[in-house]
Amino acid sequence: MKTSNEGQEAASQDAQQSHKRRVRYKGKYPKKFEEKYKELQPEKYQDTIQHVMQKGNTPAGMHISIMVKEILDFLEIKPGQVGFDATLGYGGHTKAMLQCLQGKGHVYATDVDHEEAAKTKKRLEELGFGEDILTIKLQNFCTIDEIAKEVGGFDFLLADLGVSSMQIDNPKRGFSFKVDGPLDLRLNQEAGISAAERLETITRDELAGMLYENSDEPYCEELAKAITDEIRRGNHMDTTTKLRQVIEKTLDFLPEKEKKETIKKTCQRTFQALRIDVNREFEVLYEFMEKLPDALKPGGRAAILTFHSGEDKLVKKALKAGYKAGIYSDYAKDVIRPSAQECAQNGRARSTKMRWAIKA
Numbered sequence: 001m002k003t004s005n006e007g008q009e010a011a012s013q014d015a016q017q018s019h020k021r022r023v024r025y026k027g028k029y030p031k032k033f034e035e036k037y038k039e040l041q042p043e044k045y046q047d048t049i050q051h052v053m054q055k056g057n058t059p060a061g062m063h064i065s066i067m068v069k070e071i072l073d074f075l076e077i078k079p080g081q082v083g084f085d086a087t088l089g090y091g092g093h094t095k096a097m098l099q100c101l102q103g104k105g106h107v108y109a110t111d112v113d114h115e116e117a118a119k120t121k122k123r124l125e126e127l128g129f130g131e132d133i134l135t136i137k138l139q140n141f142c143t144i145d146e147i148a149k150e151v152g153g154f155d156f157l158l159a160d161l162g163v164s165s166m167q168i169d170n171p172k173r174g175f176s177f178k179v180d181g182p183l184d185l186r187l188n189q190e191a192g193i194s195a196a197e198r199l200e201t202i203t204r205d206e207l208a209g210m211l212y213e214n215s216d217e218p219y220c221e222e223l224a225k226a227i228t229d230e231i232r233r234g235n236h237m238d239t240t241t242k243l244r245q246v247i248e249k250t251l252d253f254l255p256e257k258e259k260k261e262t263i264k265k266t267c268q269r270t271f272q273a274l275r276i277d278v279n280r281e282f283e284v285l286y287e288f289m290e291k292l293p294d295a296l297k298p299g300g301r302a303a304i305l306t307f308h309s310g311e312d313k314l315v316k317k318a319l320k321a322g323y324k325a326g327i328y329s330d331y332a333k334d335v336i337r338p339s340a341q342e343c344a345q346n347g348r349a350r351s352t353k354m355r356w357a358i359k360a
């Protein structure tokens with residue numbers, strides 16, 4: 001039997017003999033997004049997920065549904081009813097609505113994100129929500145009229161606008177200025193053009209207008225000039241990092257104490273403006289709001305969550321006009337906001353505004 005010292009010496013000699021060449025250091029952490037986050041394998045790393053959520057963050061590959069209680073309280077879903085979830089995403093709201101049906105009735109859901117919708121379909125199927133009670137359609141929610149016609153209208157409806165956490169967190173999608181990735185920003189990567197392609201042909205004036213109209217960007221003129229100048233010089237804005245760097249350079253004149261925060265907010269607004277543009281979000285929402293009344297059955301209830309002032313204004317105006325015209329028997333005169341507790345637990349809930357209406 002070897003003593004512990006002898007053991008260490010032998011191990012050291014073995015190491016010297018076998019360690020002729022240093023193996024290239026691959027890095028302590030996995031490099032790819034899929035390898036990086038344990039949260040992407042929820043069945044394996046439940047503790048990690050709980051830990052991330054306790055800190056008020058969203059685990060990678062997941063989306064924490066917002067204002068679930070407020071939505072369910074308003075929708076008053078009863079077994080046997082037919083509902084529409086315009087924005088399937090991770091399926092959290094869909095699941096909560098399905099549970100209210102207690103096995104009787106049906107939910108139709110749309111999403112344009114083929115990749116995430118496939119994962120959500122599988123996840124919900126595994127929870128017992130198969131095609132007998134849930135139909136997922138890979139189409140834009142502005143086609144609500146076609147679905148409503150097919151199924152005879154809806155008793156309840158939810159639209160939780162914008163992007164999911166899975167989309168924001170995935171660098172391949174280009175939604176976040178915090179990680180390097182292609183400047184894509186499409187919800188449906190199988191249709192339309194990416195933000196990078198859009199910037200290739202946009203004029204300076206149009207870009208300034210886009211940044212102002214879609215995000216109230218105070219530095220829209222300066223940014224539009226800087227971005228279009230860079231592209232003209234051959235520096236194509238094809239990655240999130242390149243766009244962020246131009247924003248940083250443009251705002252370099254700001255006083256040191258406000259620079260960091262202003263750059264962060266400007267990046268958020270610029271990416272948001274581009275996302276709204278490439279996905280035609282205002283046009284699509286306008287069309288949806290126009291078609292909404294006819295898609296609801298008499299007494300049908302609709303709840304809509306928005307995440308920036310442009311969306312909220314559009315929803316508010318449409319609901320108010322519908323109420324005045326007698327199409328809705330009632331609507332939310334004031335927005336409903338998530339509780340302070342929910343905002344503390346989920347930072348992404350902070351900008352949420354909920355509005356609702358009941359069909360006459």
Ligand SMILES: C[S@@+](CC[C@H](N)C(=O)[O-])C[C@H]1O[C@@H](n2cnc3c(N)ncnc32)[C@H](O)[C@@H]1O
Nearest residue numbers: 065087089090091092093111112140141160163
């Ligand atoms: C905020 S997430 C929804 C999260 C979902 N309520 C949940 O609980 O997991 C928004 C989703 O709507 C989808 N979406 C956005 N605009 C859409 C549109 N016009 N038509 C269909 N889906 C859309 C996005 O791809 C994204 O998956």
